[in-house]
Amino acid sequence: MLSTLIWFPFLGAIAIALLPPRPLKLVALAISGFVLLWNVWIVTQFDSTTPLLQLQEYLPWLETLGLNYQLGVDGLSLPLLLLNSLLTWIAIYSSQEQTERPRLFYSLILLVSGAVAGALLAQNLLLFFLFYEVELVPFYLLISIWGGEKCNYAAMKFLLYTALSGALILLAFLGLVWLQGAGSFAYEAAMGDTLPLWIQLVLLGLVLVGFGIKIPLVPLHTWLPDTYVAASAPVAILLGGVLAKLGAYGIFRFGLGLFPMAWANLAPVLATWATVSVLYGATVAIAQKDIKRMVAYSSIGHMGYILLGGSALTALSLVGAIAQMVAHGLILAILFHLVGVIETKVGTRELDVLNGLMNPIRGLPLVSALLILGGMASAGIPGLVGFVSEFLVFQGSYAVFPLQTLLCVVGTGLTAVYFVILLNRTCFGKLDNAIAYFPKVEWRERVPALILAIIIFFLGIQPAWLVRWSESTSTLMVAAATPSLTQPALAQAAQIAKVQK
């Protein structure tokens, strides 16, 4: 059942490579749409009350190496699987009708989708690593072939950084298994809590830096602005919405999951690191003149909330962190899509040139309205999904790291600052009729943003649909690191509130 999420896109990628060019986008949409529906069906089969792995699949492969085909899904991976399949469909839908070399383009996107799904489902360290590395080359090609200005430079930078990330992660995995003397790379066999604490800390450090590059966290982030800006809008959606989340997933799955005691020891450092990321991302975003670069830097800031939630080690904050992964994926996807539409229509991303796009007749009014919605969601305005996740993170983290949490709340305020700058200059003001001869935005260009906007709004007013899948799993993960806290997240919230009183 779970294998379908991996192999159907892979087989689809091969099939697309053989098809005539005409209906390629349609076929890619059908394949990714099927995967999305399959994912929805898996959600219906998922029991959210149990924290354990579900729908497991096992096939012996290279047992002497300890590498087996082991899949499973839990509350940490399920929301990300759904996000991956949704954003893949959105990315394909939002691609241009006249994409150059469409066979390769859609094949690579489907490869990325299958590889990310594989990484999220893998229950074996080597299997994870294989899938983790498989998405590297497709992304490199997607950036370098279909990217914009300086795309080759950005793609190469991305490749080098993420190759380093992979090397560090592999080193951590091998170190863990060899030092433990485990006979398998299966997750349950590779728990690192029997190792001396200092070794755990070293290995955790490798994991943190490895996945920290992928997220990315400051100061490992320098590939991100160049790559996000150079990538075309569909690829940027996948980079920000999916790939960065894979980094966050890796930190939680392998950092917190395999080294819970070391994680608990390192938590204050992680919280501080998260705060630095949040404030750095937000302040640098304020200084940007390119709206895509601004959104890219906002991503750095928002990924910091995820690390804060994880480092606080309360079930509530961890639920909030997982929710933030989904929320940020959705918000970043809508923002990148809309920025892509603006760039296509207006021909620039420069804040100093853009103006008055809200103009009802000659501007891009619906695009502007949705951009405002995306900005509001990113700034954590109540009623939208960003508020839910950020509130859960702050609520869950404050009792543990009050100073860092408060500084992150300031970061939310700074988010509002740069989005007000962006929206004020881009959407409002007077449209200059010397330049305002933009092509009309077609409905097909609006659909992805409308779908994302509906989900952002729906999850904002019905947050239970966002958090209920991961509550049991996060409680279990926190319990492993802090044995005294074993209650469900909502009970923890009540306890925290009691302590605060």
Place this chain on the structure above:
Amino acid sequence: MTTTTLPPITLPPSTHEFADVVHRLEAGGSMLPDTPENLMQIIGIYKAYAVPMDFYWRDLLYIAERVFLNPLPAFKYFLPQEYLDLPNHYAGEHADLRIWRGEATAHPELLEFMKTGEMKQKLPRLFHHLWHDRINMEFAEACMRAMFWHRGMGGQFDPYLDSAEYKANADRAIRAYFQGNPVMLGLYQLFPEMFLEQVRQLSYYANLGLFWEVMAPVFFEMSDLYDEGKITTVPEAMNFLVNGIFAIAGRPIYHHVYIRGECYEIIPKSKGFMWLYEAALPYVEAVFYRTSPFRGTKSYNAQAKQVPDNQADFHYGILYADVFPVGSAGIPPTLLMQDMLHFLPPYLVDYYKQHCRGEDDMLIQLGISFQRSMYNVTSAVIQALRTALLYPLDDPNPRHLMANRQFFEGQLDRFKRPEARLRDIQRQNYR
């Protein structure tokens, strides 16, 4: 873009910023380049403008003559049949001077629109009114207010509004109108200036109504001549306007009020106020050039010095307007565009469909065509003034020609301002 042939004279080329336009004016042309596309746009827009204008002038006169000082004029836009049938003095068989060969009563397209509106469904008139599915008289009133607010733009009409004779005439009309209404008469005793000011405004209603009564048949006739192939260039269109201006120049401007069947002459015809000097020129100055800062398509910030201290220095009219609406409330040019949209000739609709966003931004495209057409009207006024006050274009005396040039250059100086659209209309792709 056209190339204009310089007149066979010895004047050196103009060094003015708009030298091309100066040379074109000296050659008897318009500020608008002479291209078939420009001609089609301006003639089509004249026709689309004339139909609502046929409503505007009738309703302006109705308000000035019949609604008068009604303190609750809720139905002032509900034009009675009597005024729809009111014969235009410049159309129809019995015209004083037949400019348009059509009928003197309201235009058939106007009557058709008034029946079913944009919805193409006959509903009670109040529904059409409240749904704004009607002719937007608010635009006409905004033009009138611009004239009344600026005042003092030459002529004898405006000073007359402050004369004792005018006040006496107005007093008689006010007392007659409120006869048997002690409340209003009492208020009049307490605040006579307020009532007088209201009557002055109503005199401007009459002024503008009488002005547009002439312009509507002029535009209709131009449209018909274009359809018949008798107007083929922009200068021909401009010259038709110039000739029209001189033919009508002496038309009296007056203000009569009808109260219980009796006519009160607040401004009698015998005062000799003439259409050209008391209506046309103040109208062009107030509406084409000045208007007011909150009337256009953006809000101006007085604290940021976006509004000049001197009211006479206002330049917010259609010759300067940015016709992009931004969705703020109460924008008369937008209302006019909406009115014109209902009466566009088919060739103009087809033309707009081919450019920019087609039907989606037709309002803006026709707004810019309107701007071009008003530059042509302004050119006609400039040429008319030159004819009246200066010398013929083919005058053999170089000093006279230099005087003409100085006049043209002086007029064009007003378009040196950055927001003026004269530069834009020289480009065909300004849409």
